[in-house]
Amino acid sequence: MLEVGCGGGAFLHEALKTGCRASAIDHSNDMVRLATQVNSGSIAEGRLKIVAGEADTLPYPDGTFTCAVMTGVLGFLPDALGTFKEISRVLGCRGRFVAYTGSKSTRGTPAAPEPAASRLHFYEDDELEEMARRAGFATAKVEHPSLFEYAEKAGVPQQDLNLFKGTGGSQLLVAYKTRP
Numbered sequence: 001m002l003e004v005g006c007g008g009g010a011f012l013h014e015a016l017k018t019g020c021r022a023s024a025i026d027h028s029n030d031m032v033r034l035a036t037q038v039n040s041g042s043i044a045e046g047r048l049k050i051v052a053g054e055a056d057t058l059p060y061p062d063g064t065f066t067c068a069v070m071t072g073v074l075g076f077l078p079d080a081l082g083t084f085k086e087i088s089r090v091l092g093c094r095g096r097f098v099a100y101t102g103s104k105s106t107r108g109t110p111a112a113p114e115p116a117a118s119r120l121h122f123y124e125d126d127e128l129e130e131m132a133r134r135a136g137f138a139t140a141k142v143e144h145p146s147l148f149e150y151a152e153k154a155g156v157p158q159q160d161l162n163l164f165k166g167t168g169g170s171q172l173l174v175a176y177k178t179r180p
């Protein structure tokens with residue numbers, strides 16, 4: 001698995017519990033340091049490598065990974081299409097890619113507060129699907145999963161749980177290199 005924009009490494013920590021091997025990249029040295037601390041066990045076992053770098057110039061050969069994930073990163077990217085093309089390039093021919101992001105409806109809410117929200121990129125579902133197809137994915141579909149159940153299970157305080165109600169705020173792009 002490849003994670004692009006791994007931040008503090010929380011997703012990696014969960015994903016590695018499945019026994020997979022992973023690589024991760026983030027352009028913040030601080031985030032690379034934190035993700036390295038959080039996942040030191042998997043790194044010591046030789047199951048994880050984390051490097052500093054840019055999402056649109058991935059330092060991996062063609063066809064390296066079977067799956068790729070990106071959560072909460074799309075909005076920050078100056079060249080999202082370039083990043084999608086890079087992810088497509090480093091995936092094998094049956095590779096799959098999921099990207100999670102907040103929709104336009106989250107702009108100005110606690111999920112994407114101002115003034116940061118004005119600097120973020122938001123996309124319509126069909127823009128994301130089209131971008132994935134232009135990047136070389138054979139199929140691409142945006143889903144709108146509810147995160148309420150997961151937020152509750154993760155112990156998000158009661159007063160903040162309302163943020164996770166409904167499905168309009170979440171966009172989960174699921175794309176395959178070859179039709180499944």
Ligand SMILES: C[S@@+](CC[C@H](N)C(=O)[O-])C[C@H]1O[C@@H](n2cnc3c(N)ncnc32)[C@H](O)[C@@H]1O
Pocket residue numbers: 004005006007008009010011025026027028031053054055056070071072073076077078
């Ligand atoms: C909101 S955080 C999300 C972190 C993590 N994926 C999560 O869901 O907890 C966005 C992350 O993307 C990284 N990032 C933003 N633009 C990037 C780029 N062009 N290349 C690599 N990493 C980037 C940031 O450094 C930050 O760690």
